[in-house]
Every structure is written in C-alpha cells, then in structure tokens.
Amino acid sequence: MGSPLPPQQRPEPPLVLQLAAGALQAQNLELPGGGGLGPEWQVLLGRADALAFGGRLHEALPLYQLASRHQQLRAEQLEKLVECLANSVRIKEGLPAAGSGPPQPREGDVFRCRKCQGFLFEPVSLPCGHTFCKKCLERDRAAESRCVLCKEEEGGTAPGQLPRVNVILSNLLAKWFPCQVKASQLRHEGNLLYKEKKLQAALQKYNEAVSLAPNDHLLYSNRSQINSTLKACENALHDAETACRLQPYWLKGHLRKGQALANLGKTEEALREFLFCLALDTGNKTAKSEAQKVNVEQKKGFSIQEEPNVTTSGSLRKSVQITESKKDCSEEENKLTSMQESPFLISDKCSLLKRKCCSEEMRNAELPCKVMKKDTIDTKGNSAGQHTPFEFVDPSDLDCSLCMRLFYEPVTTPCGHTFCLKCLERCLDHNPKCPLCKEGLSECLAMRKYCKTVLMEELIARYLPEELTERRKIYEEEIAELSNLNKNVPIFVCTMAYPTVPCPLHIFEPCYRLMIRRCMETGTKQFGMCISDPVKGFADYGCILEIRNVEFFADGRSVVDSIGKRRFKVIQHSQRDGYNTADIEYIEDQKVQGQEYAALLVLHDSVYDQAYLWFNSLKQALKSRILSHFGPMPAKDPDPQANPNGPAWCWWVLAVLPLENRAQLPFLAMKSLKDRLNGIRRVLTFMSRTRSR
Incomplete structure (x- = not known):
C-alpha cells in the first residue's frame, strides 16, 4: 500500500466533511466504524460504496476520488464499485440478470461441447441424454459428477469407468466435418505440448488447427494464451479479438481480450472487457479481481469526466503488478487465469458501458492473411461454421x-x-x-x-x-393400434381373474415384459386375462385387468399390481410379437324387473348371508391368508343390478372358493345374476356339507 498524499495535495477538511455530509443527506447512510469514528478515507469509502450500491454512481465517484487522495486503495476495497459498474453494463447491453442460467444454444451450437465450448471431439453421451467431449468428462469427473446442463448424476456405468465414445455420432462428425475433427485433434495435441512447456511446438499445432477450422473460437482463445506466454502480446490480442467476434457473449474470450489489452497497457479497453465479463457472470473471481486492480492507483488519484447519455462513464487510473500465470493450456479449457505483469493506464475519455469489440465495424473487419482469408469467419457467431450440406446427409447413417x-x-x-x-x-x-x-x-x-x-x-x-x-x-x-381395447387386445394366459378383484402378477417371460410395457406406453394400462385351453391356446371368456402399479427389479423381472375391470368374450384368437391377442366383445348382466327383480333381491340377500357365514367359519390362519391376498369381503349392494358385472361380493367369493379354473369359468360367462347366485349357493351348500362330515 502506498504512502498518503502530502498535506498540500489533500482536500481541505471542510470540503471533505461537506461532501460526506451531502452523501449522508442524500442516502441517509449510517457512518461506518461506529458513527464516524475512524480515518476520513474510510468514511468516504463507506459512503461511496453505499451510493454506488444504490445506483447513484455519479455521486459515488467523487467520494472514491477523495478517499483515494487520503489513502492508497487496495483492489478488494473497490469491490462494490466494480459490482455496480458491471451491473450497469448488464443493463446497458440488455443481458439476462445474474442467476438466470446459461444462455440458450443458438443455431451454430448443435455440435458444441457445453463444457469446453469447443467442437465436439470424441463425443460421449451420458445416461441423461447430453453429450460432451470425452476428455472434458475425464478432466472434470473428479471435481463434478453431475451433468452441467441438467444436474443429473453422470452415472450408469461401473465405478471408475466412463461411458464410451458414441459410435454413431463419432462417425457422423468424421464424415460431415473432417477438417473440424482434425483441428480438434490438433488442439488436444497442442494442449499436451503446452503442458510440457514446448510452447513453439504447441503454437505450431494451433496454427495448423486454425488453418483447418478458421471459425473455431476456442482455437483462437487458446492460441491467445500461448502467445501471451511467448510475450507475443499483439498476436495474443488479435486472437482474443477474433474469439470475441466469433462468440460475442462468451466470457472467456472477453477475459482473454482484457488480459491481452492489459499486457499492452491499453487499460481503458481492458477495464471495459473485465466489466463485461462480470456482466456475463457476476461470480467470476478472475474478472472481478482484474477489474478491481484496474481501479487502483499507487501514486495518482482518480480523474472523473462524465459523458452525456451514459449511465456511468469516466476513467480510473492505476499502476499495479499482476503475477504471471503458470497454468497450462489444457486447464484453460475450463479455468480462467490472470496474465503477465504490466502497467495499466486509463484515459479520461473511457466509456465503461460501450463494448467496441463486438461492434459492427469489428465484425466486418478484414483479418490478416496470416490467420485466414477475408470472409472466412461466420459473422453470425457460428463457432465452427457448421453448415452441413443436405446432400452429405445419408438417411441410412x-x-x-x-x-x-x-x-x-x-x-x-x-x-x-x-x-x-x-x-x-x-x-x-x-x-x-x-x-x-x-x-x-x-x-x-x-x-x-x-x-x-x-x-x-x-x-x-x-x-x-x-x-x-x-x-x-x-x-x-402402431400406438393407436395397440391402444385399441376391442381388436388385438393383449391376452395374458395365466389364471382366472374377476371384476373388482385384485390380481397381483409376477412377470418374468420376455413376451409378457413387452406386453406390460406396451400397456403402460399406450396409456390404456389394460390387458386381458384368460386361462389356458389345450386346443385354442386360451379360453373363450376372460376379464380385462387394469394395471395400478408396476415394480421393476434389476434383472428385468417385475411385479404388477392389477385389478379386474370388465368381462369379455373372445371373437378371434391371434398373436403379436410373441404374446397372444384377441378380438373381443364385452359382456354384461341382463337386468330383470317387476316380480323377477323382487325374487332376485330375496335370493341375493340369502346367498350373501350364506357366504358371510361360510367365510367366518373358516380357520383363522386361512382367513388371514385370504384377507392379505384379496382384501376384505365387499359389503352387500343395495341394488344388485347397479353394476353391469353384478355385485362385487359375488366375484370375491368366487375368487376365494377352492374351485378349479374349469369350474370357475362358467360363472364368468353367465349373463344372468340369478344363475350366478344359484351357482354360488350350490357350491357353498356343498362346502358346508363336506365340512360337517
């Protein structure tokens, strides 16, 4: 920290107090450090921060100036000022607010890795569906195990094993973009050489890569880093400007440009770039540190000059040392580092809110022939110039x-x-x-x-x-055909099923796995259940089951919780993809009226009571097993004809009675509730007589 200014250069105390009092009156700010105790420069700095934070930068800047005359300010003491300047840039440029997430991909982004921002090289598709470069995943796997786009776990493989290169995508990229793929390969080779400190060899690799892919912004950004390390500052700036032209809203390119400008002593433009970086990402530590350092001066004070129609304008001078970064170029794919030491000097005519690097003049500027020919850069921001001619796309690929x-x-x-x-x-x-x-x-x-x-x-x-x-x-x-519950209805050939009665199933055969999955995919969640038939394959009558839940196991098996819905008659037997299907028609009970209905009510109540007594006469262990599998016996219906399939308790009793499937099937086919009740009464009477013996 530098020494304070000589007394003759300090403002008179009344002037300091007058400015401080004005700031306090304008904003009603509390004095830092306990009501005004402490050095004058701390009071001024605290009020300047508060005014800047409130968006009143034109009032805050004179206080920063006065504070700097009393005490040499450190970079971190200007954090509030930098944040407010960056926010002004964000508003001026119409950028999304901080925390709003990454920008939506544009037309030219389809083949870009969203980790390194470069052309996809050795693409790996994660289980979440997003695709990245293999080396990006390998490099970031230890630090980050979630996809940067959807935040899903990158799992799906054995521990410690990365997913492999997507064969189809890799072949397509090699076929459609051979030059870009070769350039990406050279980029990775150049990164390895840079890491080994073979700078000239690394630069040669990048020169070859740029000649193959002149619209790849990442190549220019990385080559800018190599040129900076080689002290070729003009070349570093040129590459950084090209990267910004290709990707106007790419933070890393503007940071590269700011650092290159700083190395050349062009601190006016450097500050603008660092502030624009913070407007893109408020949490970027490197950009924040660089911007704070630009606002610091060891021996010279602030010089303020306002411009019309600009939210915040002026110039801030400084002279500061920046330590040279030793990080390798491969790390620079994701990390942003500082540049070599140089003096910064900002003129009074700087406008902090104007971003000249992306102006129309810069976009249309001709590049030197050493880099590329004129008009070879896609001025729309397409990072790789990836326009695939339709004739190159073979549908069979x-x-x-x-x-x-x-x-x-x-x-x-x-x-x-x-x-x-x-x-x-x-x-x-x-x-x-x-x-x-x-x-x-x-x-x-x-x-x-x-x-x-x-x-x-x-x-x-x-x-x-x-x-x-x-x-x-x-x-x-195909889905519409599978959704038809009258034609080609899937048939599970297994056991008897009844309306309203639960029917849990254990699925392990491949054909039935497919059948259940299709029932879920179509949204019907329904299939038919029939018992087997030695001649036709399955019986002529069955019950539609509705899937309530499916629990899958790691080996592919599943347990299906289903319940009976409607009865049907098979019109035609058939098969589909290994499982049985049928054309069906639904059957319902025929209703009766008058005296027949009165007699049906008497019969209904009588058989219900008989079934209730029979169930309660069973041993407790047997009753418990029945209740755990089928649930409790349904209550008696006030109107036995209310349901087209008849009372639910009838089907429950038929399900728990110890009858063979062939004996149960006729009950499913009956359209007369009276006949079904009489049949149940005969079975119950037989069961009671057998037990009494």
Whole structure:
C-alpha cells in the first residue's frame, strides 16, 4: 500500500466533511466504524460504496476520488464499485440478470461441447441424454459428477469407468466435418505440448488447427494464451479479438481480450472487457479481481469526466503488478487465469458501458492473411461454421441397427451404441446385454431410466425432417393400434381373474415384459386375462385387468399390481410379437324387473348371508391368508343390478372358493345374476356339507 498524499495535495477538511455530509443527506447512510469514528478515507469509502450500491454512481465517484487522495486503495476495497459498474453494463447491453442460467444454444451450437465450448471431439453421451467431449468428462469427473446442463448424476456405468465414445455420432462428425475433427485433434495435441512447456511446438499445432477450422473460437482463445506466454502480446490480442467476434457473449474470450489489452497497457479497453465479463457472470473471481486492480492507483488519484447519455462513464487510473500465470493450456479449457505483469493506464475519455469489440465495424473487419482469408469467419457467431450440406446427409447413417429404420427416440448405452428406445427395451427383455457388443447393461436395466440422446434427436429433426415425420407417423399408428381395447387386445394366459378383484402378477417371460410395457406406453394400462385351453391356446371368456402399479427389479423381472375391470368374450384368437391377442366383445348382466327383480333381491340377500357365514367359519390362519391376498369381503349392494358385472361380493367369493379354473369359468360367462347366485349357493351348500362330515 502506498504512502498518503502530502498535506498540500489533500482536500481541505471542510470540503471533505461537506461532501460526506451531502452523501449522508442524500442516502441517509449510517457512518461506518461506529458513527464516524475512524480515518476520513474510510468514511468516504463507506459512503461511496453505499451510493454506488444504490445506483447513484455519479455521486459515488467523487467520494472514491477523495478517499483515494487520503489513502492508497487496495483492489478488494473497490469491490462494490466494480459490482455496480458491471451491473450497469448488464443493463446497458440488455443481458439476462445474474442467476438466470446459461444462455440458450443458438443455431451454430448443435455440435458444441457445453463444457469446453469447443467442437465436439470424441463425443460421449451420458445416461441423461447430453453429450460432451470425452476428455472434458475425464478432466472434470473428479471435481463434478453431475451433468452441467441438467444436474443429473453422470452415472450408469461401473465405478471408475466412463461411458464410451458414441459410435454413431463419432462417425457422423468424421464424415460431415473432417477438417473440424482434425483441428480438434490438433488442439488436444497442442494442449499436451503446452503442458510440457514446448510452447513453439504447441503454437505450431494451433496454427495448423486454425488453418483447418478458421471459425473455431476456442482455437483462437487458446492460441491467445500461448502467445501471451511467448510475450507475443499483439498476436495474443488479435486472437482474443477474433474469439470475441466469433462468440460475442462468451466470457472467456472477453477475459482473454482484457488480459491481452492489459499486457499492452491499453487499460481503458481492458477495464471495459473485465466489466463485461462480470456482466456475463457476476461470480467470476478472475474478472472481478482484474477489474478491481484496474481501479487502483499507487501514486495518482482518480480523474472523473462524465459523458452525456451514459449511465456511468469516466476513467480510473492505476499502476499495479499482476503475477504471471503458470497454468497450462489444457486447464484453460475450463479455468480462467490472470496474465503477465504490466502497467495499466486509463484515459479520461473511457466509456465503461460501450463494448467496441463486438461492434459492427469489428465484425466486418478484414483479418490478416496470416490467420485466414477475408470472409472466412461466420459473422453470425457460428463457432465452427457448421453448415452441413443436405446432400452429405445419408438417411441410412441414422438408421437403428435393430429395426433398420430411422432412429425414433434414440438412446445411447454406456458402451456407446445407439438404438431406438423401444428396440433396446425389447432386446433387454431377452438379455441384459448390448445387442451389438454384448457388454453387460445390468446397471442400465436396473435404473429403468432411458433418456433420449438430445444431440441425435436434434440432428434428425434438422437434417431429416421429412423422414422423421414419416417415422413418427408409423409409430403413432402402431400406438393407436395397440391402444385399441376391442381388436388385438393383449391376452395374458395365466389364471382366472374377476371384476373388482385384485390380481397381483409376477412377470418374468420376455413376451409378457413387452406386453406390460406396451400397456403402460399406450396409456390404456389394460390387458386381458384368460386361462389356458389345450386346443385354442386360451379360453373363450376372460376379464380385462387394469394395471395400478408396476415394480421393476434389476434383472428385468417385475411385479404388477392389477385389478379386474370388465368381462369379455373372445371373437378371434391371434398373436403379436410373441404374446397372444384377441378380438373381443364385452359382456354384461341382463337386468330383470317387476316380480323377477323382487325374487332376485330375496335370493341375493340369502346367498350373501350364506357366504358371510361360510367365510367366518373358516380357520383363522386361512382367513388371514385370504384377507392379505384379496382384501376384505365387499359389503352387500343395495341394488344388485347397479353394476353391469353384478355385485362385487359375488366375484370375491368366487375368487376365494377352492374351485378349479374349469369350474370357475362358467360363472364368468353367465349373463344372468340369478344363475350366478344359484351357482354360488350350490357350491357353498356343498362346502358346508363336506365340512360337517
């Protein structure tokens, strides 16, 4: 910290007190340090911070000036000023508020890694569906185990093992963008050389990469870092400006530019860049530190000059030392570092809220021939110039290897292979291994969470819209056909099921796994249940079951909680994809009136009472098992014809009676409640006589 100013250069105490009193009156601020105790410069600095925080920068700046004349200010003491200046830049530029999340991807971002912001190289698709460079995931895995886009865990593979390169995407990128892929390879080679301090060799790699991909902003940003280390400050600034031109709202590019300007002593522009960085990201420590240092002076005071129609303008002078960064270029893919030492000097004509680097003049400026030819940069901000001619897109490149059709809802396994979601699920019904490489997918199966690969969907939607429309139409037609509960209704051939009676099922056969999943996907959540028939395969009568819940296990098995809904008669037996189906018609009880209804009521009450007495006469252990499986006996219905399937208690009694399936089936087919009640009474009478013997 420098020595205080000589007495002859200090403002008179009355002037200091007058300015401080004015600030206090304007904002009604409390004195720091206990009601005005402490040095005058601390009082002034505290009030200046408060005024700046309240958005009154034109009142705060004179107080900062006076405070600096009393005491040399440190960088961290100007944190409030820097924050307020950055907020003014954010408002002036129309940037989103802090904490509003990352900007939405633009047209040219489809092939960009959202970790390093560069062109995807060796793309790896995570279980959450997002895709990043393999090296980015390897580098950040220890520090961050969640996806930077959706915050989901990056799991789905064995501990310590990364998902593998997405085979389809890797092949497509190599086919569509061979130059960009080669440039990315050179970038990684250059990073390794930089880490080994072989700077000239690293620079040569980046020069080759830029010649192959002249619109890749990350290449210029990293080459700017190499040039800075080599003391080639003009080249470093030129590369940083190019990166900003290609990506106007990329924080790292503006930080690079600010550091390069600082190295060249152009502190007016450097401060503007650092403030713009903070406007993009208020929490960036490097940008905040650099901006604070620019506002500090060891021996010279502030010089304030306001400009019209600008929220905050002026100039702040300083001379400060900055330690040279020793971090390697590969770390710079994600981390932002400071630059080499240099004096900063800001002129009085600086406008802190104008960002010249992204002006129209800069965008249209011609680059030197050593870097690239004129008009080779995409001025719309497309970082890689990634315009894929439609004739290069072969629809067969995006076909599922299982169904041989265009990917629909593509998902990528941890081993890097991509399939249609439904195709993969059907394969996993039979074998928990990848259909192509046979690697185990038990972890994937246990998760039961298949997220669509976002980039694959974007590519198909962008380059094959007509094929996607046709593929979606086929899928929707299949779903509509599967949703029909009269034709080709899925039939589970197993046991007797009755309306209103729970029917828990253990599913382990592949064909029934597929059947249950389709019932869930269509939204019907219904299928038919029939007993087997030695001739036809399954009986002519059954009951529709509705799925209430499905619990999946890691090995693919599941337990289905279902309940009976309606009875049906089979019109035609058939099969689909390994399981039985049927065309059906629903059956209901025929209603009676008058004397027949009165007689039905008497019979109904009599049989109910008989069934109630029979159940209560059972041994307690047997009763407990029945109650745990079927629940309590339903109450007697006031109107036995209210339900088209008849009273619920009748079906409950039939379900618990120890009858063979062939003996139970006729009750399901009966359309007369009177006949069903008489049949139940005969069975109960037989059961009672057998027990009395």
